[in-house]
Structures are given as structure tokens and as C-alpha cells.
Amino acid sequence: MDSAGQLSVLSTVLSSLLLITGLFFFIAGSIGMLRFPDSFSRLHAVTKADSLGLGSIVAGLMFYGDLWQNLLLLLIWLLVLASGSVSCQLLARFAKAQQDRVQQDKT
Amino acid sequence: MMVVLLVLPLLGTLFMLLWPKIAPLLALLTASVCSLAALQLLFLVSEQGNQQVLLAGWPSGLAISLEANSLSSLLILLTALLQLLVGLYAFATHRRDKLGAGFWPLSCMLQLGLTALWLSRDLFNLYVCLELLGIVAVALVSLSGDKAIKPALNYLLLSLFGSLCYLLGVAILYGAYGVLDITVLAARWQADLPSSIALLLMTLGLMLKAALWPLHGWLPAAHAAAPAPVSALLSALVVKGPLFILCLLWLQLAGATQVAAVAPWFAGCGLAALLLGGVSALRTPFAKNMVAYSTVAQLGYAMLALGLLLRFNQPLFAAALWLFVLAHALAKAACFLAIGEITATLGGKRINTLKGASQTMPLAMFAFAVAGGSLIGLPPSGGFLAKWALLQGLWLQGGQLFWLLAIVLATLLSAAYVFRAVVLAFDRADPVAPDFAPRILPQWLALLPALAVWAMALYSEPLLQLLKQEGL
Amino acid sequence: MSPFWQQYLPLSIILSSLLPGLIIFTLKETQVKLRISLNLFGVGVKLLLVLLMWQAVKAGQQFYFSLPFLPGADLVLQGDALSLLFVVLSSVLWLATTIYAIGYLEQSPLRSRFFGYFSLCVSATVGLALAGNLVTFLLFYELLTLATFPLVVHRGTPESLAAGRRYLAYTLSGGVILMLGVALLHSLVQSPLFTPGGYVAAAVSGNEGLLMLAFALMIMVLGVKAALLPLHGWLPQAMVAPAPVSALLHAVAVVKAGAFGIIRLVYDVFGVESMQALQLAQPLMLLAAATILYGSWRALAQQDIKRRLAYSTISQVSYITLGVAMLGPLAAVGGLVHLVHQGVMKITLFFCAGNFAETLGIHKIRELNGVGRRMPVTAMAFTLGALGMIGIPPTAGFISKWYLGLGAAEVGQNWLILVFALSGLLNAAYFLPVVYRMWFLPQSGRWPAEQRLSNRFETHWMLLLPAIFTAILLLLMGLFASTELSPLSWSQLIVEREFRHD
């Protein structure tokens, strides 16, 4: 995996640091999804944590790839961000509609 | 010549999709031209021997090889002719039976799939043809609206499962020998564990798709729910594709020890199919189900002939096997068209709607009786010819009494369920009145294959010469 | 006889009844004139052709026509003396039965269908007679089954359907076993032409067991049609069919086909030597004798006229089987000639029974009191037939029984003479009371369903004429037995050709 010749010690430390933080965010996101009470907060946890986690992983990986690959990685990150938010809003609408219907049945 | 047979149905289907208005005309045109081409191919093969073609011109291991021996060309001719016949029948009755416009492209694709299957000698190509056949058959079954959706879905799932088992077998064989062409594979074949397991898996998959005895559950419901022309095509041709591949595998590929191990099982399954299929055909109250169960039973004959062929290696059994396939195709097409016509006109699904049918619809009933005669094996029908070859083979093998008694019993069973319907037709006490004036053309179309199979023994000389030639 | 006729005469005899039949199928019910003319035209042409063939065969000509059918076994039609005997019988009686049927089914529906299957049935019978090898015999045997079935169920009533199912069960299972037997024989000795001395001799040494099995299978199957003892069940049941059908079935087509098959099997397939070598004759003789006695004994107890005639047929046909099974030349003559005589006598009886049923509605024997006075001609024909059956001298029946007796003595089976005598007594026991009741008892009460069928005669002329014709034929065959034309001399010619070769 060390395609770009011998990396300096500093950059390996920095990239592994970034990767670990990314991993930490992912773990936090998934725990949030499992533990939070209602669906809105779970949605919140997943989208926020995962996109942030992915950002830091991408940053961590930047050290290894050349310019063209890094640009692609950035594009991937942007795409995931955008689609994540759109689908999060879709799920939120769906959850709200279901909540309203439940209230209607009760009243 | 093989190119024409493959390209025509393909182009026909595509143009039908583009201009649905002229679909029926195009379908009939394609079928008739294909029959002529198939006839020409048959003459070509009988004179110059087998036609071997390596597609795209690459060396033998890599390219897909198509081969037209006399058996394949005979089967292609049969497919084209039945296609033409069923097309005419569908054309004559599609307004009454509310047959969707989707029938024509699907039936053309069926012909393409079958022709490709009969010609191909490449394991993976056979897988794609099988898949094509499976989906076309299910689409055709689902033509008759809501009542056919459940059996169609069940048929599709089992068919897909069968194809996947077959694919696993092909994968293992490719892993072991690194080649997909059957002739090349046969040269390198050793009867070790991987090849046996692969053969077993492929046989399981093919038996499931060909509705051979233990795995035939889906056939009666699917063929009975389908519209009459579709069930004629299905029973006559589609069920025979996987059987053809099964014979290809076991006659050309399998080693001696594997053949010896599996032969009694095939013969046993064949026998069980004959007896149980016959009994359930006797018991079912519905006309189409009876004919569908008779398909399961008659396939038992083919399995029995295959089992005996593998065990005794007597060329007569090979002739018997393929005569059964041909005679059954024609007879079953006639039966389904006749029964479909009668149940549609007399308005009822049960067998006792056939009461008095010999008076209200004499032609259709005559077609059913004659085709039934071939199913039983009364001379001079094709069924008789096949049974004669089978009995001859058995006697020459030193009087295998057990198998002979089994065949006699099976014949009586088939006679019982055929004449169960025919005797009802002569009932003049309370005949069933037709809902509308019976139409003559569809009845004649049902009678055509019946007469062809009835007089099959008269033109048996060239037929047997073609089949005997066949090492297959 | 030009080679063209030599080849195509047998085929044209079959087609002479097949083609009109197929055309009749397509006719509508209303085209009565066309149908009758077609029918009679077919009968006339057939008689002419049969006569032509009769001369040629008498002069020693050979007829051979073949069509490729199975590998190693062609479809062969061969006109030899034995087949001609049966062809003549069936053509003459077909003429009589056709006229009778036209009269009998005057107003009833579905006549096109009836006459269509009627002529198919006769062409199958003639084909069976002219068959050159076992495979062709099998083909026509099955076609005969399929052609006669619609006739048996013609009325479409539940009883006739039940009778049809039983008939099919017997004959179809017979057909399958016959296919088995023929396949076995084909695998042993291929299927050459029927040769007078039989073609099995070569294979006898190797496989006696298989040959015996083949013989047993074939006899079992032919026994179904010839109504041998255990397999006769379908015959009385089939009485529910209309009169011309039961006449044709019992006198000419089905039953005689079985007997004819046994003759072919014994003489032309196995041949006398192999029969003796495999000791197959003894069990056959016992079976035939048992059937004779059983048939007559059951006929005693029958109250319905047609059922009594049916059981009498069962016993009479076994005379032929017995004559053949004795393997002696004289007995063979007796058996062969009885084939013709029994056909004519039985058909007379059935015509009369049909007349009684049609004109006076009589079905039971006790209703026959005083019929002689009301329908003297029919009663006289019935009496002649009954006397023939018993074997009283002037009638043809006596001749065949006489030769059978001589044959039994010649072969040394004296106990058979006892059987003939006993069965003659039984015949008398169940026929004479009927005759007595017709002539000497006064009419008891009104006729069950009297119909005025014609002003001048006692019944419709088309019903009366065939009965008279066959009754006279019966007498002529008895009185002029030794002349050139009689069936007796023809049987002697056959037996002489059959036994001369060895």
C-alpha cells in the first residue's frame, strides 16, 4: 500500500491518526443509531457521524494516493455527503408522516 | 444454414416489438420460413454428415461450438413446425381466448431459445439457453391473467433454482478441466469425485427443469393454468430441452463407472413417473390437469429408455428414446389444442364437460382420441413405434421380465386415462351444450399433428435411419 | 392376372370399404340417398373384387403387397386360400348386415357416424384376413378394436357406456399383450410371411421357454376376441349394442377375427410340427372343450334372447379352436368350414332376434309364445338357424360337426366325440324350447310394443330380406356341400395346401 515511495514518519503518524479519528466517528455514529430513542435522533446521529468519519478517513488516505486519486477521493466524499443528506431528509419526512398518521388514528 | 435458423426468429421478435400491429403475421411468416430452412438443414445433414461450426472463428477450446447432427436438425424442424401450427391456432382463436398481444414475440423467442439449445455444444451457452427458455415459458404461462400468476411464479422459482444448480455443476467442471466445450471435455474426462459431484448437480438441476419424476411438482399446475396454445408448446417442446441436455451429458460425457451407478436410478425414476403420473392423471377431475399429468407420465418413458440405454448400451433404446420425444411432442400438442378447444367451446374445466363431445365437436374429439392412441402406443402411431423399439431391445437383452411387465402396466394406465375421456365423449344421455357454435379451423389444426403422429410408423424408415445414425 | 392387379388387389379390397366409410363420415344426417348408394356401391365393388380374387387363388395365383412399416417388418397384405375364406364370409355377410342396418336404423339419429364406423370395422376385418405377417395382423387387430368400440357405445346410454368400458378394458389389455408377444417372436425369428408349415421350427431347439411364453401370450390375446373361457366376459355385456352391431360383431367381425387369428397362429406361425414338439396343442384342446360346455351350459339359464345367443356364440366359436387344436387334416377341415357355417347361422339368428325386437318389442324368451303365427317367415328362419346350431343333417351345422367328429376319431381323441355329442344335446336343450314356444304355444296377451312397419309383409322388407337370404344360404351350404362352390370344398383345398407342404 505504500505506493508513493517511502513515506516520512510524520505523515504516516498523521494519516494513521486521521484514520483512527474517522474510525472513532463511525463507531460513535453506529452506537448512536442503536441507542437513541426515536427515529429523528437516530437519523441525526448516523448522517452527521458517518459523513464526518468518512471525511477524516479520506483525509487520512490522501497521503498515500497521487493527485488524481486524491481528487477522486474528494469527489466520492462530496457525493456521499450530498446523497446522505438527501436520503436523511427523505427518511425524516417519512417518519413525520407516519407520526402524523398515528396521531390521527388516536384522535 | 444454422445462421438463418438463429437470426430469423431473433429479427422477427425484434420487429414484432417495434410494430405490434403486424406481430401475428410476422410470427407466422418467421415460423414458416424457419420450417423450410430446418428442412433444408435436415437434408444437408443427412447428406454431408454433421455440421460443426466454431462461433466467431476462434480455436475450439475458447469459442462456442454449434453442431447440427441429424437429431438436432430433426428437433429444430419439429420446433419450427409446431411453432407454425400453434401460431395458426393462436391466430384463429386469440380474439375469443383474449390471448394478449404479448404471445407473438414470446413464442418467437421460445423458438429462438430452443433452436439455440438444440444446436449448442457448450456447457455455459446451454445454461443461458436454459435460462432463456425458463423465463419465456413463465412469461407465456402468465399470459392467462390472475389465475396463472401463482403457478407461474412457482415455476419460475424452481426453474431458476434448477439453472443455478446446473451453473454450479458447470463451474466445478470448468474448475476441474478448464474447458467448456463438450467434445473437448469428453476427451479429458476422468470419472473422479469432482466430475461425479458436478454431474449429479447438473442432473438435479436438469431434472427439476424437465419435470422428471421426483421433481415434477410444478408442471401440472403451470401447464393447466396456461392458455391452450401455450401449454401445447410447453408440454411438447420446452420440457424436452433440459431432457436433451441430460442425454447429451450422460451419453457423451459421463465415464463408465458413473453411468453404471446412475442407470438403475434413471430407469427407476422413469418407471415411477409412469405409474404415479398415470394414477394422478386418472384421479384428477380437471381435463387440462389430466393431460399435464400425462406429460409427466410420458416423460417417464423417455427416462426409462435413457436408463436402459445407459445400462445395456443397445442402439434400439436410443432410437426408442428419441422416438418417444418426437411422438410425445406431436401427440401432446394435439391433445392440448383439442382439449383447449373443447373446454373453451363447452365452457368448463372439468372432464365431464367432455360429455357428448363426440357429437358436438367430432373433429376435436377425434383428434384427442387419435393423439391418445399414440400416447398409449396403438399401432401404427409414433408411440407404438417407440414402444416396439423398447420391447425389441428388452427382449433382445434376454427377456427382462420386470421391465416388460412394468411397460405393460404403464400402457394400461395410459389407456385408462385416455379412454376415460373418450368414453365420456360418446355419452348421448345428457350431452353438454356448447356456449357458442364450435369453430372448424381450430379443430382441424388440432387434428393435424394427431394424424402426423398416428401415421408416424408408416414413414418410420427414414426416421429410424436418422436416429440410428445418431451416436447420441 | 396382370402383375399390377397381383400387387394392388388386396389393397383395393380394403379400400373398397374404407373410402366409402371415410366419405360417409363427412355426410350430413339428411343425405340419406347418397349414404345408402355409397354403402351399397362399396359392398358391390368389394364382392366383385373378392370374386375376382377367388378365381385367381383357386388357380394358384399369389397376391403380395408391402409397405415399409417397422425396421425388419413391413406392412404386408397377402391373399392366400385361408385369408380368402374369411374375406368371402365377411363380404357376403357385410352385404346382408348393411341392408339390415339401413332398415333397422330408419329414423334413428347419427346414422352417418354409424355407417362410417361400420365400414371402418369391415375394412379392418378384411385387412386382418389379408394380413401377410404378424405385425400387420397386430395393426389391423388394434384398428378393429378402435373401430368396433364406437359401434358398441352407439346408443350412448349409461349401460352401453359401461359395456363399452368393459369391452375396451378387455380388448386394449389384449392389444398390449399381443404387442408384447409379437415383439418377442420378432426378436426370436423376425417376422417373415405366414408360411404354411410355420416359420418357428428353426428357433424351437434353442428357446422352448420363450416360444411357449409367446404362444401363451398370443392365445390369451386371441382368446379375448374368440371369447375363450376366462376371457369371454365382454361378449354378453356387448349385447346392449343395436342389433346389426351385435350381428356383425358376433357372427362376422370380432369373434371370427379371434378364431381366424388362432388358425393363423397354429398353422402359419408355429406350424404343426413345432406345436407337437412344444406340446402346445393339448392345453388348447382342453380350454376349447371347456369353453364349449361352459358356453352351452350358461346359455340354458339365460332369459334374454340376445344373451342366450351370445353364450351360444361363445361355445360355437370354440368348435373352431378345438378343430384347429386337434392338428389333424380332417379336424382342420371341420374347424375351417365351421368358421363359415357358424357365421351364417349365427347371423340368421341375430337377424330374427332383431326383427322380433324391432317389430313386436320382444326381448325375453317367454314373450315369444305364438310368434310363428304373427311372423311366420322370421320364425321359420329362426328355426332353420336353431336346427343348424344343433347340427341336424340338412343344415350346414351338421357337416362341420360331422367332420369334427371324423377328425377327432382320426387323431384318436375319442373323448372329444363325447364332448361334441354332449354339446349337441345342450344346444338342443336351449334352442328347441324356443322353437316349441314359437310354433306350438298360443299367443299370451298383447305384444309388448307392436309396430306396423310395412303393409304387405310382416315387417319392413329390409329387415326380412337378409334373414331369408342367410337362412337359404344356410340350407344351400348344407345340401350342396360337396359341390365346387361350397365352403366345404374350399376348406378341403386350404387344408390340402396347408398339409401338402410337409
Next chain:
Amino acid sequence: MTDLSSQLLLYIGTAAGLFGIGLYGFIVGPQTLRRILALNIIGAGIFMLMVVLAYRGLAEEAALTLTDPVLHALILTGLVVAVSATAFALALLTRLNQAKSAQCKPDQLRHGQEPEQ
């Protein structure tokens, strides 16, 4: 025959495992949708096996280090065939459910969200 490298053994094991799980799901699965999923899992198992067979080219130390393109093409074909078959099966299933739901509950009670806009 354990000269296959451990990696390949692992993947072959997974392929066979997937085939087994799919087979079990196909036989047991009460609803039809589960059986369609099981079929896809069996297909995935078989394709996994074929990829591993193709991958053998890389694993061995021989001169040419290349995966088997023929197998990859076969798998692509198999994949497209599998997805078209699944699509057709799901269309049939949807039609079946619609027919069923229309018969027993004609008041169009539908699972999931009602589009109220």
C-alpha cells in the same frame, strides 16, 4: 488436495457456505420474497466460487499472473441473467400480492405511506 493456498481455501469455504445458506433459505423461506433473496444468495455463492477459480491464476507463482477473463465474462453474463430473472420474479410477486390484496381487502389498505400531498 490441500495445495490450494490458504486464502483460496477460505474463499472457497465462503462460496460453499453461501451456497448452503441460500439453499436452506430457498427450501425453508416461508414468504416468496425470502426465497427470491435466497436464490440471489445462491447465485452470489456460485459467482464467488467462479471468481476464486479465476483468481487461481494470480495465486500460483507461475509466469503469467493474470485472472481468467473467460470466467469473469461468464460471471458478468450470469449476473445480468440473475438480475433480469429476479426483476421478473419480483414483478410476478407484486402482481400476485396486488391480486391477493384486491380480493381479500378491496378497500385498498396498503402497507406503507399514503401519498397525501
Next chain:
Amino acid sequence: MRLLLFDAILCLLLLTLALASILSRQLAHAVILYIAFGLMMALAWARLAAPDLALAEAAIGAGLTGALCFSALAHQQPQLKPDVLNWPKRLWPAVFVLLMLGGVLAALLQLPPSASQLIAVTQAGIGNSGVSHPVTAVLLNFRSWDTLLELVVLLLALLGARQVAPEVKPATSWPLSLGWSRLLAPMVILLAGYLLWAGASQPGGAFQAGALLAAGAVVLRLNQQLSWLSWSNFWIRLLIVSGVLVFVLMALLAILLTPGNTDVVWLRWPPHLAAGIILLVELFATLAIALTLTLLVAGEPASTGAEHGCGEGA
């Protein structure tokens, strides 16, 4: 050896996801787990050096099949009770499966380690096959008959699905998702074009590009766009059919172009024209696949409505 750890985790994950999907109580859980399994499978292909397959699996296997399953789920009857099978009913299938599994494993373990000789043959043949990427060469030149039949199967699936044509429930759309799908569309087209072009030399090709295009079109269709994209529109039908039609016409053209002496061989591309023909065929195949998959997943637009309505119908 580090890879062995990655492989072990990947395989374990695959097996657990599959098992969880089969044994899950709720049907919805089964579908979701299956989609996760599909993504993991794409990762596995990438790991086993099969980039073409990874692309295809991600787009077709996980993406489109997942979408199809969800739409089927929507029409499913609401599941009242979780489906739990009593023990004996599970025992016999389990025994049968273990038996089959044992047999297959025994056979697999005896397979030779060496790859098939066909690799060398393809290497030799690539020279005049018109493309440098071996997989595309095999797909569109060596075994082009399989690919043609497979396109026919895809077309057939569409015909069959239209034949049964369940009535599609119109989906909701609101500004944000509409805007996003519009933004996504040009990028999808660009990416698909790149994939198609790269197919000749690197992993890529008709199927992956088609699947990607289909994904883009489905998103647009779910937002009530592309209403012209329906079977009744002649041009769309022509495009769908063109996938196979161009293939066959090119084959016939190739036959016409073969010099007189050589015998007629079906589907043989003349070496000098092969590259052009293959690209043309791939272009039309991509369009056809994209449209077919869109119609399969998204179904007919609500306006035309299928011939048979829901309920008794037909």
C-alpha cells in the same frame, strides 16, 4: 499475511450477513441485510482482483436488486406475526443442505490449483480481437453469442414484467430530491460515458455503464421526471430493441464483408474493423440496458397505466 486477516473478516462478514438475512424474523430486515450483503460482495470481488465484477455487482447486484426488493416489499401484505418455524420443519431441510454442502465442498477441495489453459489462448487471441481488455474481448468477441443471448434474456425479462405489469403506485417528489437528482444526472452520464469508453482497455464496459445510467434514470423517474420514458413511446422501444438489433446487424454486416473464399462464420468480426464494431455494439447495448433496467425498476409512468388494473383485471 496482513491480507489474510482482511480476508477472514470479509468472509465472516459475508457469511453472517447472509445467515442473518435468511434467519431474520421480519421480512424488511431480511431485505435490508441482503442489500448490505450485496455491497460486501462487491467489496469481495474487488479484493479478488475482479474490478469489472465489483462495478457490476455494486450497480446491478446491490443497487438495482435492492431497489426492486424494496418496491416488492412495499406491495407485500403487512406482516402480522413474525414467521417462526417450529423445529422439525427446519430439521429436514438443514440435514439435506448439510449433505449437499458436504458433497460440494468435497468436490471443490479436489480441484487442481492450476488455472485453465484458456488464459494463454485468450492472451494469444487478444491481438486481433480489437480490444486490449481481456474481459471485454471475451464478452464481445470470443463468446459474443453468450452476450447476445444474455441481452435477449434481459429484453425478455422486461417483456415478461410488462406482461404482468403490476400497477405502480406514483411516488412522492419534493424540491430537494428533485434538485439533487437533476444535479446527479449530468455526472451519471459523464461517468457512464467514461466507463463505456474505458471498457476497451480497462475494467468497464456496456453492462456497468448501462447499470449506472439506469440508476440515474430511476432516481429521475422517482421524481416524476422523464415521463416520455415509457414502452408505448416508439423511439424508446426502438432504443431498447437496438441493443440486440445492432448486434445482429453488425454480425450480418461482418458476414457480408468476409472475403469470398473463407466459409461463413457467424459472429466473426474482421480483425481490422473489430474495434469499431465492438464500440458501436457496446454503445447501443449500454443505452438498451439502461432503458430496460429503468423500466424494470421504475415501471410504467402512472399516466399510461398498464392494461390490467389491479384486482380482478385481465
